[in-house]
Amino acid sequence: MNNRITSLFGIKYPIIQAGMIWCSGWRLAAAVSNAGGLGIIGAGSMYPEVLKEHIRKCRVATDRPFAVNVPLLYPNIEEIMQILVEEQVEIVFTSAGNPATWTSFLKEKGITVVHVIANKKFAVKAQNAGVDAIVAEGFEAGGHNGREETTTLCLIPMIADAVNIPVIAAGGIAGGKAMLAAFALGAEAVQVGSAFAVAEESSAHLSFKEKIIHAVEGDTKLRMKKLVPVRLLQNDFAETIAQAEAAGANADELGKLLGRARAKKGMFEGDMQEGELEIGQVSAMLREIKPAAAILEQIWQEFINEKKRISGLEI
Ligand code: NDP
Ligand code: NDP
Numbered sequence: 001m002n003n004r005i006t007s008l009f010g011i012k013y014p015i016i017q018a019g020m021i022w023c024s025g026w027r028l029a030a031a032v033s034n035a036g037g038l039g040i041i042g043a044g045s046m047y048p049e050v051l052k053e054h055i056r057k058c059r060v061a062t063d064r065p066f067a068v069n070v071p072l073l074y075p076n077i078e079e080i081m082q083i084l085v086e087e088q089v090e091i092v093f094t095s096a097g098n099p100a101t102w103t104s105f106l107k108e109k110g111i112t113v114v115h116v117i118a119n120k121k122f123a124v125k126a127q128n129a130g131v132d133a134i135v136a137e138g139f140e141a142g143g144h145n146g147r148e149e150t151t152t153l154c155l156i157p158m159i160a161d162a163v164n165i166p167v168i169a170a171g172g173i174a175g176g177k178a179m180l181a182a183f184a185l186g187a188e189a190v191q192v193g194s195a196f197a198v199a200e201e202s203s204a205h206l207s208f209k210e211k212i213i214h215a216v217e218g219d220t221k222l223r224m225k226k227l228v229p230v231r232l233l234q235n236d237f238a239e240t241i242a243q244a245e246a247a248g249a250n251a252d253e254l255g256k257l258l259g260r261a262r263a264k265k266g267m268f269e270g271d272m273q274e275g276e277l278e279i280g281q282v283s284a285m286l287r288e289i290k291p292a293a294a295i296l297e298q299i300w301q302e303f304i305n306e307k308k309r310i311s312g313l314e315i
Contacts, residue, residue: 004166005189008112008132009091010065012036013300015179016135016168017292018193019069019093020143021045021278022267025203026054028196030061031292039292040093044071045264048079055087065090067114071144072097085109096144099129114168118146123159133166134159135191140172142194142280145222145229153185160186174282176302180310192299194280199292205270208277215283227254233277237262 005014017024017032019042029039041058043051051068058066068089070080073096081102084092092106095116106113107130115126116135123134136159138152139145150158152171160167169182170191179190196202198209211233220231223241226249232238244257258276266275 003188009038011038014189015296016191017196018191020193020197021263023197023202023204026058027201029066030058031201033062033064033066035293035296037296039066041068043068048076052083067091067093069093071095099126103129103131119148120158120162123163127163127165135168135170138171140281142231143278145231147229156185156187172282176299177306179303180306194282195295198286198289199295201292204267207270207272208267209289211272212279212283213287217284220281224254226251233279236273
């Protein structure tokens, strides 16, 4: 396919693997890029030296384009930005922060910049900051989420109307049917997280992957809206948070319950009860752990088949 996104990144398929803490290291990013999509290393869980190592290993593992996702809340952000420049990373996805802070720095170095947003206000702000494209991520998405709770179905057409740079749809997309719907809404690519979190090459703990493929409808909920809204799988930790929220806990109290490194504990170390398990609603449709290339191929084939089916509809 040829469109503004495939030519912006130099990729074959408009399918992007989301930057996901503790899941998307170099192995997953390289596997997705090798399969013709855009793989992303999630820097949020990486100390600067670890990120450097992952960028270098990714470059050895693929000669195709790949990107790095940097949550702008990251503590050593200056150091991370310096590494991206030194290691000649060509594409950076920024998220969870103000795009005005780093976009011009990265653009001056010739880096393609994409910013992740969940509402119209931030989409316009990102465009004004000079980003090349936007990821619009709806309510269905796992991990960090928007406060407005706008679903992907409502968000994508709203954002596509509000900006003239290309829009990448995210949140609830794990198959070709959802991808086709996103294109109908005005997106020019999709970003897929949860489906790749369970890929063989994902660095997530096997227990987390197994819990995801056994998840059913209603197993993920948006929690901690007073702190940082995140979509989580049900477990003892999520239940503790739910009870505190029902009792009216404020941001400080939620922060104390969350503590530090909960996501690592659950997603990387495999503590399925006390860890923070970030995954999207679409987990209820994921049923196997398989290679990233097979996941991408299945999305693309379903997209083509569904497009043919829709074109054949009698009106
Ligand atoms: P890598 O080359 O992938 O990792 C090198 C370094 O990066 C290590 O310091 C590792 O941490 C860290 N790291 C790896 N992925 C991430 C990430 N997404 N976010 C932050 N840091 C990361 O080495 P390995 O091939 O040995 O894999 C790294 C880890 O991933 C191992 O602990 C391995 O057991 C686990 N893994 C689990 C899989 C599973 O299905 N359960 C599949 C693949 C890997 P550290 O030093 O803590 O390992
Ligand atoms: P916490 O503050 O609870 O813990 C920090 C975690 O990040 C620890 O596990 C730590 O590893 C690791 N880490 C990696 N680099 C650094 C560093 N330079 N300084 C301190 N810790 C570091 O944060 P979270 O685990 O909740 O989130 C980590 C990051 O991921 C944040 O930047 C957050 O904004 C982002 N994030 C992004 C999400 C998304 O959807 N894209 C979802 C959730 C978080 P160790 O335990 O080995 O010290």
